[in-house]
Amino acid sequence: MSAAPAAPAAVRLPAGRHVFDLAPGRPAVMGIVNTNPGSFSDTEHLADLDAQLARALALVEAGADIIDVGTDSGVTYGDSVPLDQQVRAAVPLVEALVARDVPVSIDTPFAEVAAATLAAGACMINDVSGLADVRIAAHCAAHAAALVILHTRVAHKQEAFLDFEDVVADIEDLFEERTALAVAHGVTRDRVVLDPGLGYSKHPRDDVALLRAYPVFAARGLAILTGASRKFFTGVITGAAPADRLPETLATVAAVRPFPGFVRVHDVGAVRTYLDAVART
Amino acid sequence: MTDAVHRSRLVPPGARAVPLDDPAAAGAALTARVDGDPLALARLVAAVEPLRASDAVVATDADAEVERFLAVLAVLDGRAALPAYDLDDPRLKWRAPAGVRAVPNRPDAPGAGGPA
Numbered sequence: 597m598s599a600a601p602a603a604p605a606a607v608r609l610p611a612g613r614h615v616f617d618l619a620p621g622r623p624a625v626m627g628i629v630n631t632n633p634g635s636f637s638d639t640e641h642l643a644d645l646d647a648q649l650a651r652a653l654a655l656v657e658a659g660a661d662i663i664d665v666g667t668d669s670g671v672t673y674g675d676s677v678p679l680d681q682q683v684r685a686a687v688p689l690v691e692a693l694v695a696r697d698v699p700v701s702i703d704t705p706f707a708e709v710a711a712a713t714l715a716a717g718a719c720m721i722n723d724v725s726g727l728a729d730v731r732i733a734a735h736c737a738a739h740a741a742a743l744v745i746l747h748t749r750v751a752h753k754q755e756a757f758l759d760f761e762d763v764v765a766d767i768e769d770l771f772e773e774r775t776a777l778a779v780a781h782g783v784t785r786d787r788v789v790l791d792p793g794l795g796y797s798k799h800p801r802d803d804v805a806l807l808r809a810y811p812v813f814a815a816r817g818l819a820i821l822t823g824a825s826r827k828f829f830t831g832v833i834t835g836a837a838p839a840d841r842l843p844e845t846l847a848t849v850a851a852v853r854p855f856p857g858f859v860r861v862h863d864v865g866a867v868r869t870y871l872d873a874v875a876r877t
Numbered sequence: 878m879t880d881a882v883h884r885s886r887l888v889p890p891g892a893r894a895v896p897l898d899d900p901a902a903a904g905a906a907l908t909a910r911v912d913g914d915p916l917a918l919a920r921l922v923a924a925v926e927p928l929r930a931s932d933a934v935v936a937t938d939a940d941a942e943v944e945r946f947l948a949v950l951a952v953l954d955g956r957a958a959l960p961a962y963d964l965d966d967p968r969l970k971w972r973a974p975a976g977v978r979a980v981p982n983r984p985d986a987p988g989a990g991g992p993a
Contacts, residue, residue, distance in 0.1 A: 757964055799964070800959060800962055801959055804952060804953060804959050807953050808953065808955070828969060829959075830949050831968075831969040832959065832960060832962040832969065833945075833948050833949050833952050833959065833960060834945040834948050834949065835968070835969075836945060837968060837969070838969070842915055842918065842942070843918070843922065843942040843943070843945040843946040843949075844945060844946070844949050846918075846919060846922050846946055847922075847945075847946045847947075847948075847949035847950050847953070848949065850922075850926055850946075850950060851949075851950065851953045863915065865915070865916060865919075866915040866916055866918065866919040867919070869916045869919040869920060869923075870919035870920070870922060870923050873919065873920045873923035873924070874923045874926060877923065877924070877927065
C-alpha cells in the first residue's frame with residue numbers, strides 16, 4: 597500500500613423496507629437464531645416456532661438490530677437439512693418477525709431458501725458461500741434486499757485450513773469479483789455487505805491478519821459484517837473453550853468497532869452493553 | 878465467572894488485571910466487582926479498553942476474563958505474537974455431539990485431506 601486508507605465514513609445500507617445507518621464506532625448488532633438442530637454454538641436447540649420466536653424477540657429486547665436466521669448449520673459433521681425442510685422451518689419465523697417489524701437476515705448458501713424467505717419478508721441474505729450461486733443475487737435484487745458476500749474458498753460443509761499466500765489480497769480479490777457479479781445480477785452496490793469470513797477456511801494467523809486489514813476493506817465504502825462470536829483464533833490466544841469465550845468475543849468486537857457494519861454475535865446483551873458503554877466514553 | 882483454568886496463555890505488554898485481594902490492587906486504575914454478571918463484565922472491559930496499551934492495573938473478581946480480553950487485543954494490535962497452535966487441539970474446537978458422524982469432505986474440495 598502506498599498510503600494509509602482514510603478513516604472510515606458512515607454507510608447507509610438499504611435493505612428491503614429497512615435502512616441501516618451504520619456509523620463508525622457504532623456497529624449494528626446481529627443476533628442469531630437457528631431453526632436447524634445442527635449449529636455447533638447453540639447451547640440448546642430451539643425445537644419449534646414458538647421457542648425460536650421467543651429467542652429472537654428476547655435478542656431484540658437485549659439490543660439486536662437484526663436477527664440472522666440460520667437454516668442449515670455450516671458444521672462439517674452431520675448432513676444438510678433438506679431444502680424443503682429448511683424453508684418450512686424458516687418461513688413462519690420470518691413472517692412472525694416481519695409482522696413485528698423486526699429486520700431479518702437469512703444465513704444460507706441456498707438460492708431456494710433465499711427465494712422463499714425473501715418472499716416472506718427477509719431484508720438481507722447472509723450468503724455464507726460467497727455468492728457461489730448467482731441466483732441468490734438475482735433473488736436479492738428482485739426484493740431490493742441487501743446481500744452479504746462472505747469470503748471463503750471452501751464449499752458449504754467442507755472443512756479446510758487453506759494456505760493463503762496473502763489472505764488479505766485473496767479477500768480483496770473475492771470482494772471485487774463477487775461485488776461485480778452481484779451488481780451484474782441486479783443488486784445495487786449500496787446493498788452489498790462484505791464479510792471477510794473470520795474462521796472460514798482460514799488459519800488463526802489469517803484471522804489475525806484480516807482483522808488488522810479492516811481499514812483496507814472499509815476503504816471500499818461498503819458495510820462490513822463480522823462474525824465475531826467465540827472464534828477459534830481467540831481460543832488459540834487464551835486457551836478458552838468455545839462456549840466460554842465472552843471476553844474473546846468482546847475483544848473481537850472492540851477490534852472491528854471502528855468500522856461501519858454489523859457484528860454477528862450470540863451474546864447480544866453483553867455486546868450491546870459493551871457498545872453502549874464505549875459510546876459514552 | 879469462569880475459574881482460572883482458562884487464564885490467558887500469554888501475558889501481553891500493556892494493562893494487566895489482578896484479583897481484588899491482590900496487593901497490587903491497592904494502586905489500581907480501575908476497581909470493579911463483576912459477580913459473574915456478563916453485562917457487568919461488558920461494562921468493565923469497555924472501561925479497560927482505552928487502558929489496554931498502558932501499564933494500568935485493573936483490580937477485579939473477573940481478572941481472568943479481563944486478562945483474556947486484553948490478550949486478544951494485544952495480538953490484534955500487534956503488541957503480542959499469536960501463540961503457536963495445534964489445529965486439532967480438542968480443547969479449542971467445537972465437537973460433534975455424541976453419535977453424530979463426520980461428513981467427509983468431497984475429494985475435490987479445496988484443502989481436502991489437510992490438517993482439518
